[in-house]
Amino acid sequence: MTESESSSTSSVYLSERFARRLRRRRGRERFLRGAGIGAVVIALGMLAVLFTSIVLQGDSAFLQTRIGLDVDVDLETLGVGSAEPESLEEGSYRSLLHQALYDRFGRPDSREARDQLTSMVSSQANHRLRDRVLSNPDLIGQNRRIWLPASSEVDLIAKGAVPRDLAESDRLASDQVLDWMSELRDAGDLKTVFNTDFFTSTDSRKPEVAGIRGAIIGSALMLLVTLVTALPVGLAAAVYLEEFAPKNRWTEIIDLNIRNLAAVPSILFGLLGLAVFVRLFGMPRSTPLVGGLVLALLVLPTIIIAARAAIQAVPPSLREAAEQLGASRMQTTFLTVLPNALPGILTGTIISMAEALGETAPLLMIGMVSFISEMPTDFTDSAAPLPVLVYLWSTSPERGFVEKTAAAILVLLAFLLIMNALAIWLRMRTQRRG
Structure with a gap:
């Protein structure tokens, strides 16, 4: 390059026009970087x-509120004539509880x-109380301190969760009930403990004792059927399309339809399942x-697409070798x-x-929206999976189901995080072995 050409090039880079263009370009870069950071901050x-x-x-x-009562397990109050299990099962345990409350506060x-x-x-x-007496008949004729779950209003x-200074009509508990609660708390007969019923009980019409165990078992059984059904079919389809199928117009049409099925609204799969x-x-x-x-x-289209992408990522040199x-x-192969x-x-x-675990719409179409209080034991028992249980609780009018709905969502999010973490761990582990 001659000296005149070098001088001309230097003058271009030092010109005011070039400096303005450079400033605009850097300004756009800073704007895009700032917009990206802002979007991430807003999302987080x-x-x-x-x-x-x-x-x-x-x-x-x-948490669950429990009330301690001195219960006199008396056959006469129970209304039964003997301590045989058949008779005890038919006893009036509600009368025992009412009598214990009257003994504690007096009969209004x-x-x-x-x-x-x-x-x-x-x-x-x-x-x-009935289950406890049936499991331990020695309680008959004795006076025992028994801790029982409080009602939803008292619990809140x-x-x-519900302030005591609200108007009486808003807190769903009278001033007299607040006085009784204060008396129980002062005597140590009202306590708040970890709510084991939330994890060990099934669904209930009463929010204070409703639990998610049945929903978790139902979700586990359902996901097992999904995995056993979708994984072999999806993997076989992916292997055939990538390794054995001829590359022609028909395979292109199949590939296009698989990708379109992955974007179909989930409720349509519910309609298909209902019909078929x-x-x-x-x-x-x-x-x-x-x-x-x-x-x-x-999930079958998603599995096929993911498996095909993983197969395509294998270096061709390994096949050739x-x-x-x-x-x-x-x-x-x-x-x-x-x-x-x-x-x-x-x-x-x-x-x-994880996507299947969080789905609700297709399950509603096949009738998985009923109130199920029994624990599912096999694949043909009625069940309400965890997302459906969240939907049912969110539509319940009782105030106590508001906190139960949020807690069930937290449990569902925890399962989703665990499944995603498991996916990352398995990927890293298999990659290290490879």
């Missing part, structure tokens, strides 16, 4: 607000006051078997390609299962 802020609101609403659901004169007093204890407490006030599994094949509604098959249809050593097409694609396949499968 909204996520933090959402998570904080759920925690503040649901943390009290992990008016019926309204008596109803307020007896409503301090959960209406399900008599079943707890005791935990501070329930009406055509006559399978029972509201069961983990049908729910798992419907969710298998939902295996074929040069004399391996057949089948041996190359199953002994070389699939082991190297395993991290991506596992990750896609687990994320698909």
Whole structure:
């Protein structure tokens, strides 16, 4: 380059026009960087607000208020003539609880006051008392201190979820009930403990004793059906399309339809399951078997796409090396390609299962929206999975179900985080082995 050309080039870079263009370009870069950072901050802020609101609403659901009563287990009060298990099972345990409350506070004169007093204890407490007496008949004829769950109204006030200084009509508990609660607390007969019922009980019409155990078991059974059904079919389809299918117009059409199915609204899969599994094949509604098959249809395109992407990511040199050593097409696929694609396949499968765990709309279409108080024991028992239980609780009018809904959402989020963490761990572990 001559001296004149070098001087001309330097003058261009030092000109005012070039300096303005450079400043504008750097300004645009700073703007885009700032916009990106701002978007991330806004997203994290909204996520933090959402998570904080759920925690503040649901943390009290992990606590339960219990009332300690001296219960005189008397056959006469029970209304039975013997201590045989058949007779004890038919006894009036509600009368035992009412008598224990009357012994503790005295029997009010008016019926309204008596109803307020007896409503301090959960209406399900008599079943707890019956189970305890049946499991330990030695309680007959004795006076024992028994801790029983309080009603939802008392529970919310005791935990501070409903302020005591609200108007009497707003807190759903009379001033007399507040006085009785204060008397119990001063005597040490009203305490708040960890709510084991939330994890060990099934759904109930009474929010103070409603739990998620049945929903968790139902979700586990349903996901097992989904995994056993969708993974083999999805993996076989991906292997065939990538390794054995001819590259022609028909395979392009199949590939396009698979990608379109991944974007279909989930409720349409529920309609398909209702038409095929329930009406055509006559399978029972509201069961983990049908729910798992419907969710298998939902996640099958995602599994196929993820498996195909993992297979495509395997370097062609590995295939060529295996074929040069004399391996057949089948041996190359199953002994070389699939082991190297395993991290991506596992990750896609687990994320698909997490997607299935959070689905509600397709399950509503096949009738999995009923109130189920029994524990499911197999794939053909009626069940309400955890997302459906969240939906049912969110539509319940009782105030106590507000905190239960938020707590169930926290449990569901915890399962989703665990499944995603498992996907990351399996991917890293299989990659290290490879």
